[in-house]
Amino acid sequence: xxxxxxxxxxxxxxxxxxxxxxxxxxxxxxxxxxxxxxxxxxxxxxxxxxxxxxxxxxxxxxxxxxxxxxxxxxxxxxxxxxxxxxxxxxxxxxxxxxxxxxxxxxxxxxxxxxxxxxxxxxxxxxxxxxxxxxxxxxxxxxxxxxxxxxxx
Numbered sequence: 550x551x552x553x554x555x556x557x558x559x560x561x562x563x564x565x566x567x568x569x570x571x572x573x574x575x576x577x578x579x580x581x582x583x584x585x586x587x588x589x590x591x592x593x594x595x596x597x598x599x600x601x602x603x604x605x606x607x608x609x610x611x612x613x614x615x616x617x618x619x620x621x622x623x624x625x626x627x628x629x630x631x632x633x634x635x636x637x638x639x640x641x642x643x644x645x646x647x648x649x650x651x652x653x654x655x656x657x658x659x660x661x662x663x664x665x666x667x668x669x670x671x672x673x674x675x676x677x678x679x680x681x682x683x684x685x686x687x688x689x690x691x692x693x694x695x696x697x698x699x700x701x
Contacts, residue, residue, distance in 0.1 A: 628678030628685055635679055636661045642677075643685045650686060650693050668697045 598606070628645075633656075642650045642663055651665030660671045678685045686693060 628680045628687070630675070631677035631679040631684055633659070633674055635684060636674055636677060640684050643682055644690045644693060645685060645687055646689060647682060648690045650690050653684070665693065665697065668694075670697050670700060 636653060636656045638653055638655055640653045642653065642665075644650050651663045654662045654664045654669060656662075656674075657671070659674045661674060661677070663670055663672050672686070676686060678687060688696075
C-alpha cells in the first residue's frame with residue numbers, strides 16, 4: 550500500500566516538474582513565468598456588480614431606511630403616561646391625532662384645569678399622556694368638546 554502511494558506521488562511529480570520548469574523558463578510565454586493568453590483577455594472580478602444590481606441595492610437600502618424612519622417616528626408619537634411634573638401652567642394639550650385641544654390654565658393636586666375655547670374643565674392628572682409633541686389626551690378634540698358640553 551505504501552508503494553502505491555509513493556508511486557502515485559511520483560507520477561504527480563513527474564507531470565508537475567516539467568510544467569513548472571517550462572513556466573519558469575518563460576517557454577512560450579510573454580515573460581519569465583507568465584502564461585500565454587489566447588484570444589481576448591479580461592480580468593473577472595466576482596464582486597463586481599452591474600449598474601442594475603447597484604441601483605436595485607440602493608433602492609432596497611433606501612426603502613429599508615424609509616421604513617425604519619417611519620417606525621422611529623411612530624415610536625416617538627406613541628404616548629406614555631405623563632408625570633405630575635409634566636403638567637405645567639401654559640402647556641398645550643393635544644388630542645390623539647395631534648390636534649390642539651387647549652392649554653393648562655393651572656394645576657391643582659391631582660388634576661389640571663384645561664382651557665379650551667370658551668370652556669374651562671378640570672382633567673384628572675392620570676388622564677394625560679405624553680409623546681414627542683407634548684401632553685395629550687387619549688381622545689379626539691370632538692370627543693373632548695362633547696364631554697365638556699355634557700358636563701356643563
